Amino acid sequence: MALIRLDKFISERTELSRSQIKQLAAKGDIRVNGSPAKKSDLKIDPGKDSVEVSGRSVSAQRYRYILLNKPQGYVSSTEDTDGPSVLRLVPPELRTKGLFPAGRLDKDTTGALLITDDGELAHHILSPKSHIPKIYIVKLARPFENKYVDIFKNGIKLADGDICLPARVRNCKNSDKLAFIELYEGKYHQVKRMFAAVGNHVESLMRISLGGLILPEKLGSGQCMELLHKDVENLTSEPVSDLFLPEFSDFFSAILINKLS
Ligand code: URA
Numbered sequence: 001m002a003l004i005r006l007d008k009f010i011s012e013r014t015e016l017s018r019s020q021i022k023q024l025a026a027k028g029d030i031r032v033n034g035s036p037a038k039k040s041d042l043k044i045d046p047g048k049d050s051v052e053v054s055g056r057s058v059s060a061q062r063y064r065y066i067l068l069n070k071p072q073g074y075v076s077s078t079e080d081t082d083g084p085s086v087l088r089l090v091p092p093e094l095r096t097k098g099l100f101p102a103g104r105l106d107k108d109t110t111g112a113l114l115i116t117d118d119g120e121l122a123h124h125i126l127s128p129k130s131h132i133p134k135i136y137i138v139k140l141a142r143p144f145e146n147k148y149v150d151i152f153k154n155g156i157k158l159a160d161g162d163i164c165l166p167a168r169v170r171n172c173k174n175s176d177k178l179a180f181i182e183l184y185e186g187k188y189h190q191v192k193r194m195f196a197a198v199g200n201h202v203e204s205l206m207r208i209s210l211g212g213l214i215l216p217e218k219l220g221s222g223q224c225m226e227l228l229h230k231d232v233e234n235l236t237s238e239p240v241s242d243l244f245l246p247e248f249s250d251f252f253s254a255i256l257i258n259k260l261s
Contacts, residue, residue: 001047006032007040009051013058015095021053029054056093063118064096065227065235069219070113076104083107089222090115102126103186111136111207112215114235115224125210125235128165128185132236135209135243136191137172137253138179141201144171148198152181158193167194170244172253177203180249208252212237 007021010030021030021040028036031052032044044051051058070076074086078100086101102114102122116122124130152167165185172178181191192202208215212234219225227235243249 001045003043003045005040006030006037006042006044006051009044009046010040010053010058011097012062013064013096014053015097016053024053059226059228061228063121064094064099064116065118065121065232066090066094066099066115066224067213067215067219067227067231068101068113068115068224069215069221070105070110071221072108072110075107076101076113086113086115090224094224094226105207106189106192106205109205109207110221111205112210112213113207114210114227121232121236126186130236131184132211133182133184133209133239134186134207134211135180135182136205136207138181138191138195138202139204140177140179140195141203142199143176144179145198145200146171148179148195148200151198152194156194156197158187158197162187164190164194168244170249173246173250174253178253180244180253182244209239209243211235212239214239214243 007018010016010021011018018040024030025037025040028038030037030040032042032049046060068086068089070086073083074089075081075083076086078087079085087099090099096117098117099115100117102116103126105111105113114122114125125132148169152169155166156164158164164187168182170180172180183190187193191205195202213231243252
């Protein structure tokens with residue numbers, strides 16, 4: 001891999017400025033392969049060399065990909081607007097300059113939200129042209145009706161005349177008010193408006209997957225995890241298993257039923 005300057009490497013992957021990095025290096029707080037690097041203009045090989053700043057290792061990945069299990073009450077924007085920003089939930093060791101939530105979950109929606117500084121990947125995941133599925137579990141106010149399957153498959157027209165792309169929906173065995181829905185786009189309040197258009201009402205909503213990446217059960221509400229290599233590839237791939245098969249959706253809904261508020 002091409003060599004790059006230590007201060008460039010660190011500043012691209014942390015919140016630190018080059019002058020802060022210079023000072024930390026002078027104090028001996030930056031280590032390369034375990035030894036203090038006194039000069040921040042040292043050249044390193046990001047593919048081979050390990051870098052630590054104040055005892056914390058700096059990931060070699062150029063961009064940061066963070067999966068947040070979003071709780072209710074946080075807004076999917078970089079600033080605190082109508083509530084605290086989801087960025088407040090990112091722990092200091094994962095923060096870099098330029099992080100933003102890739103796409104929006106409503107303030108009261110929970111579940112899988114990607115936070116990244118990679119604009120190209122975010123655009124790819126969100127664009128309907130990329131055909132990357134996003135699956136949600138929905139708690140409905142009224143029982144699921146089988147007619148929704150064909151209505152959603154044919155591309156439902158919303159109250160404002162906007163037409164949705166074809167979407168899959170299925171009822172979960174555990175409850176007649178629980179459903180799975182898969183979207184390839186992200187219109188404003190889309191799931192809520194789709195169910196409103198068939199005369200139902202969404203009481204709670206949780207996103208459980210983005211592409212082939214499923215929200216891990218161990219990731220608690222409000223927790224973040226850094227995605228590395230394979231997980232990042234999974235974001236842009238088709239799911240390995242079809243979550244809509246009854247054995248998967250019934251399994252997931254049994255776990256998730258308690259997590260839906
Ligand atoms: N659809 C909605 O209605 N809300 C979300 O947060 C996501 C999808």
